[in-house]
Amino acid sequence: MNPSFDPAEKIQDLLQFGEFGGVNPSITDSSTFTFMDPVTMTETFLGHTEGCFLYSRHWNPSNKYLAQALASMEETENAWVTASGMAAITCSIMQLCNSGDHLITSVTTYGGTFAFLRNYLPKFNISVSFVDISDLSEVQKAIRPNTKLIYTETVTNPLLQFSDISALAAIAKEHGILLMVDNTFSPMIMSPARLGADIVVYSLTKFINGKNDCVAGAICGKNDFIDALSNVNDGTAMLLGPVLDPLRSSGILKNLHTLHVRIKQHSQNALYMAKGLKELGLKVIYPGLPTHPQHILFSSMMNPGYGYGGMLTLDMETTEKANELMRMMQGEGVGYLAVSLGYFKTLFSNSGKSTSSEVPEEVQRKMGLSEGLIRFSVGLDNNIERSLMKVKYCLTNLRII
Ligand SMILES: Cc1ncc(COP(=O)(O)O)c(C=O)c1O
Numbered sequence: 001m002n003p004s005f006d007p008a009e010k011i012q013d014l015l016q017f018g019e020f021g022g023v024n025p026s027i028t029d030s031s032t033f034t035f036m037d038p039v040t041m042t043e044t045f046l047g048h049t050e051g052c053f054l055y056s057r058h059w060n061p062s063n064k065y066l067a068q069a070l071a072s073m074e075e076t077e078n079a080w081v082t083a084s085g086m087a088a089i090t091c092s093i094m095q096l097c098n099s100g101d102h103l104i105t106s107v108t109t110y111g112g113t114f115a116f117l118r119n120y121l122p123k124f125n126i127s128v129s130f131v132d133i134s135d136l137s138e139v140q141k142a143i144r145p146n147t148k149l150i151y152t153e154t155v156t157n158p159l160l161q162f163s164d165i166s167a168l169a170a171i172a173k174e175h176g177i178l179l180m181v182d183n184t185f186s187p188m189i190m191s192p193a194r195l196g197a198d199i200v201v202y203s204l205t206k207f208i209n210g211k212n213d214c215v216a217g218a219i220c221g222k223n224d225f226i227d228a229l230s231n232v233n234d235g236t237a238m239l240l241g242p243v244l245d246p247l248r249s250s251g252i253l254k255n256l257h258t259l260h261v262r263i264k265q266h267s268q269n270a271l272y273m274a275k276g277l278k279e280l281g282l283k284v285i286y287p288g289l290p291t292h293p294q295h296i297l298f299s300s301m302m303n304p305g306y307g308y309g310g311m312l313t314l315d316m317e318t319t320e321k322a323n324e325l326m327r328m329m330q331g332e333g334v335g336y337l338a339v340s341l342g343y344f345k346t347l348f349s350n351s352g353k354s355t356s357s358e359v360p361e362e363v364q365r366k367m368g369l370s371e372g373l374i375r376f377s378v379g380l381d382n383n384i385e386r387s388l389m390k391v392k393y394c395l396t397n398l399r400i401i
Contacts, residue, residue: 008260062246085203087242088217106133169196207342267307341377
């Protein structure tokens with residue numbers, strides 16, 4: 001990959017003006033659009049017209065601006081925005097897989113995705129193999145004649161394993177299958193499409209919007225795939241209809257323009273926290289620590305200047321200890337006891353009992369997810385030293401250190 005690739009520059013270089021020369025693109029709050037000629041309407045339904053809009057479940061100009069910006073950031077040909085990250089994931093998978101198909105996924109994956117793959121896809125006779133994505137031989141072994149897709153998260157939720165996107169892309173290519181990557185934990189830090197992924201999905205709800213004021217998602221990929229998703233006859237996104245509201249879309253686009261600044265600060269703060277907690281002898285996972293098993297691999301694939309991201313985990317070993325610490329940290333103002341991530345304040349939750357509760361406990365233990373694991377999304381704190389002091393105060397009070 002090009003070591004000087006800068007996704008922020010790609011966004012900065014975009015020129016998207018409002019109708020009257022506004023510095024922000026105008027918001028198109030119309031569900032339907034007029035045509036001067038009925039023939040143009042017919043052609044638009046057939047997908048033969050460029051630049052015409054027919055109905056906002058299909059395309060809306062505001063959504064197009066956000067999709068364009070995300071495609072630029074990812075260096076994909078095109079993108080589509082959805083009403084949630086789950087809609088991006090489920091629509092993409094349903095578009096690609098038919099009854100009788102098989103897909104391979106990292107067993108460590110967001111609980112909602114895990115539940116969809118394990119509990120929902122069997123209804124459509126689509127089978128799924130759950131593998132340790134860091135073990136490439138396991139991935140190879142799982143491939144069957146009917147495998148369509150390898151699915152993973154760049155940085156997995158919640159164990160923060162790193163998926164070797166280049167190697168997985170090579171495996172996918174060798175077998176003529178596709179690689180789909182959820183890059184929600186590492187926008188700008190990693191560019192999966194540049195590393196060989198065919199489809200990149202996002203929960204925009206997280207770092208990209210960064211305000212926790214809405215739920216949204218995105219699918220970035222080749223023109224053919226985005227066209228297929230939005231096809232009026234058999235496009236999954238068009239027919240299942242999880243369209244993003246244009247008002248939300250315009251808000252997310254504005255927040256996208258500050259993503260690079262925020263990601264750097266999230267990364268800087270998380271590294272400080274991770275180092276500080278590790279020095280206390282605690283069990284910390286953070287991709288920026290040399291003790292992370294894939295630290296060197298991660299470093300070799302990241303875009304320069306954005307750090308290792310805002311996510312870290314602290315294993316308190318038991319749920320009781322995790323709960324005590326989280327209760328106290330909230331009381332001391334370290335952040336909020338809440339799920340989700342990428343917010344300007346620090347958020348923490350016990351993964352096994354919240355965002356991974358869909359994963360059966362025996363599977364949690366098998367994959368190495370401890371019942372006491374606290375996942376932190378480290379915020380944009382201006383004084384992270386003070387925040388670490390507060391965490392240390394809580395740990396001392398609870399006689400953990
Ligand atoms: C990695 C990851 N992907 C996807 C999702 C789902 O996104 P949304 O809540 O926007 O549907 C989440 C939600 O937590 C997530 O953590």
